[in-house]
Amino acid sequence: MSSSGFSPAPPPxxxxxxxxIWAVKMKTYLQAFDFQSHTAQIRQHSDDRAKRFKAMSCIQRSVSDVIFTRIMACESPKKAWDMLKEEFQGTERSRQKQL
Incomplete structure (x- = not known):
């Protein structure tokens, strides 16, 4: 806030x-302090996080329990996918050696 001595009113x-009625007042309150962009960023972060959990769930459900134990420590779907890819497809270098 600026040093003009302005104290913001408490939120509705x-x-x-x-x-x-509250939603309209709250949107106006957030816009007045430019918090709307921050709430959008928070919402985007939450959406991204939900997508990661959905992707991880799909990967975990689509493998057998034996294979699941190999990826269960992975904290992201990308890590799980890469681990499966490396183990079952191999790296580019190992595939070249096999040829």
Whole structure:
């Protein structure tokens, strides 16, 4: 905030009733302090995180339990995918050696 002595009003409080009124007031409040862009960034981060969990779930469900134990420590779907690829397809270098 600037040093003009302006103190922002507290945000509108939602008491469980009149959501549509609160939502309009809250959007205006967030826009007044340029928080709207921050909430969009938070939402994007949450969406990205959900996509990673969905992808990991798909990979984990699509392998047998024996193979699952090999990727269960992976914290991202990319790591799990790369581990499976390297183990079962090999690296470019190992494929060249096999030829």
């Amino acid at each position: 409080v939602f008491n469980g009733e009149g959501y549509h």
